[in-house]
Amino acid sequence: MAGYIPEDIVEKIKSDTDILDLIAEYVTLKKTGKDYTGLCPFHKEKTPSFIVVPDKGFYYCFGCGASGNAVNFIMRHENLDYPEALRFLAKRAGITIPEKVAFDQESHTTKLYKAVEFAESYFKKHLTNSAGYDYFKTRGVTTAAIEEFGLGYAPDSWDGLLKTIAKSKLTPEIFSEAGLLVRRENQTAGPNEYYDKFRNRVIFPIRNLSGRPIGFGGRVLSDQEGPKYLNSPETPIYHKGSVLFGLNHSKNFIRERNQAVIIEGYFDFISVYQAGIKNIVAVSGTGFTPNQANLLARFCERVVLLYDADAAGMRATFRAVEVLFNAGLEPLIVRLPEGMDPDKYVRVNGASALRSLIDGAVNYLDFVAQSLPDKFARLPISRQEKLIESLVQTAAGLDDDLKHELFIRKAIEIFDLPPAASAKFERPKKRRVNLEPPEAFGRIRFEGAFLGFLIANPNYINESFKVIQPEHFSEPAHMEIYKKLKEWSFQETNIGGFLDKFPDEDIRRKLTEIIVRESAGAPPEARFDEFASKFREFHISDQLSALRQEIARAEKEGQTEKLERLTRAYRDLQNTAKRKAG
Ligand SMILES: [Zn+2]
Known part of the structure; x- marks a missing residue:
């Protein structure tokens, strides 16, 4: 029974849980310096990029960015929500949680x-x-x-x-x-x-x-x-679009096989599951959603679509393929004999027949090829164009460059596409790259380094708030972390506890990254002065650019008096900046 857990018990659970002991139960860790490294349990890798920092109470993966404290680790690894994870850790530590709770407290x-x-x-x-x-x-x-x-x-x-x-x-x-x-x-x-x-x-x-x-x-x-x-x-x-029927029963089977089979209904699910094919989930009442795909991606890399062999099932299959590709999963497709559904198929042909159908699932391109009424070259031109169009669209959904390339090569090979078709697959270089001007990138890095410095040297926090305000940060997550630093007393507990202040996973990830990257160099005093003066520079340049915009507006509107005042302010600010720098 989940419910309210008293604050003092929560604290006890956290302080009685040693993050190193805990993670060592799941990951083989090797001591490297002060920290411990191992293979990340949250993404596939051959060389370790997962570190546990016991004295700071957190873990971090340089590969996939997974990060957090002991509670976060259990939440993610055991797929539990926050109170469930606390209960899990309480049980492990032999702590009893009083269950009597006043009704209105629920x-x-x-x-x-x-x-x-x-x-x-x-x-x-x-x-x-x-x-x-x-x-x-x-x-x-x-x-x-x-x-x-x-x-x-x-x-x-x-x-x-x-x-x-x-x-x-x-x-x-x-x-x-x-x-x-x-x-x-x-x-x-x-x-x-x-x-x-x-x-x-x-x-x-x-x-x-x-x-x-x-x-x-x-x-x-x-x-x-x-x-x-x-x-x-x-x-x-x-939330319908974020739940898959049966996944709570099948998740370990799915993880084991690195493959999930998606089925369309409850009866199909139960029929196939009780026949011994257990790495399955069912979608019901909705199409297959990106959230559901992301959920599956936590357990496996390959997904077999085992939909009904009718027109509706076919349409649903094509839609699901797109969603799976976008989630980085490899879609495989089983075609049941006409008019069959998985339940009927198991009852008529038995479990081993269905298992071999699943094992023989084909990739998307082969499936498309098999669905065509004739060889590509013998299809009417309009049909050929349509097919190429749809392949181009599917390929465009593949974010990973290598996967994109392999998909195209395979498509050209399978359909024996004319040379002119391959040009259609070329896509413009991703706009996402370099969207951030290098200057802004430097600033974000710098802000992170500064936060890392403050966390390592908390005695500078008070002084910092005298000269640097939260709004001087350009990155919202950094601003959030900086604000919380003021309320946090680092004597209380380790940094892992500080992570609990941030419900937003993205901010937590940034924060752990900051802590991990913090490396002491020069003496703290010198470093603080350097940080503070750099912050002033950034802040002044923010103000200058705001003034430039106002000046441009005043010029355009012919407000001479205002223009003069602004120009003077601009020059003064520039001079201040020069004096500070010199
Ligand atoms: Zn990882």
């Missing part, structure tokens, strides 16, 4: 989770001896699978759940926000203000990565009535 989010959990046990309880249970049996779902996935049944009633929610001590509003009750229109208040969303359907709980239910999918028992599938709406805890 966060709104916790209440939503509880409502979904309450509904889950309601659905589960009503599965016994129900029409839903019989339906699962006719679909070949095993008792073990019913147990493992926590499947349930929503009775054929408008107020079955509604009548029981009093026991949960949660309000109907919470259940409604969690997508379990629906508010009646044209009714102001009263006991029948709400009705059950799921009625007479078998229920598939949709879970987050740590296995907590966050929503449901419900299927009718016979194909005649209403929409076949009904899913929970988007809620504060259920």
Whole structure:
């Protein structure tokens, strides 16, 4: 049960967790100087670029930028949220978290989770001896699978759940926000203000990565009535585009095989999973999204699309390919025999037949070639043009230059494209490069170095705030870090704790990078003076450029008096700068 963890317990968990011991359980570390290095657990590498700095309480990867303190490490490695990670570490350190918590102390989010959990046990309880249970049996779902996935049944009633929610001590509003009750229109208040969303359907709980239910999918028992599938709406805890059904069960199998198989529905998932092919996930109710692709990229590099063999499945396959390419994943495609879906295929041909289909999945280009009615050269010109156009578009989505190059070569080879076609694939040099003027780059580096200096020499923080203000920083993340430095007392705990001040992962990454790159050179006093004078220079040049703009405007508008005043101010400022520099 997640919930409120008292602040003193949080502190105890953090201070009792030795980051070196912790990470050493996952990564083989070698002592190098004061620090420890190893192969990064968050990206594939052959030479170690992952370091742990125990006396500062953080880790950092020079390769992929992964960084943080012990809690962040566990969050990322075990795919837990912050409170879950704290509980994980508490258990490891033998710290008991008092579970008695006053009800009103619970966060709104916790209440939503509880409502979904309450509904889950309601659905589960009503599965016994129900029409839903019989339906699962006719679909070949095993008792073990019913147990493992926590499947349930929503009775054929408008107020079955509604009548029981009093026991949960949660309000109907919470259940409604969690997508379990629906508010009646044209009714102001009263006991029948709400009705059950799921009625007479078998229920598939949709879970987050740590296995907590966050929503449901419900299927009718016979194909005649209403929409076949009904899913929970988007809620504060259920973001459809960021969840993959079953991933909490299959993530380790996916990691092991470095490959995920994507399937289209709940029944297909369960049927294939219980047949022993477990590195799978299901998309349901939505197309495959970039967020889902990024989620999978945490576990594997290759993704097999096992969609239904119909026109809709084909369209979904092509769309998913694009998304996978963009996430840096390698898409592979299985074509089921016409009219088949994975569930049917397993039932008819058995698990090993499906496994060999998956093992024989083809890459995107081969798949396109196989889908063509004829050899490329024999296609009508208009069809050829269309195909090249779509290949060019897919290639353009490949950010990695090497992958882009290999894709083109393969495309030319497979389709035996005419020489003129290859020119179409050439893309303009990436505009992203050099977008930042070198001067700005120098300044950002400089600001980072200064922050690193202050963190290593916190006794200069007070003095610094006398001469350098947060708005003197040009990089917003740096400004944020600088502001927080003022409130932070480094005597309290190590720098790993300072990282907790920044919920934004991007800022955390920048901060760790700053700390890692900080290297003492000259004595602190001399370094501080140098930093401070450089800051003044930057600040003055900011002011000068602002003045230049104002002068230009005054000139254009013919405001002579203002122009004179501004020009004088400009010259004064220039002189100040020269004096300071000299
Ligand atoms: Zn890394």
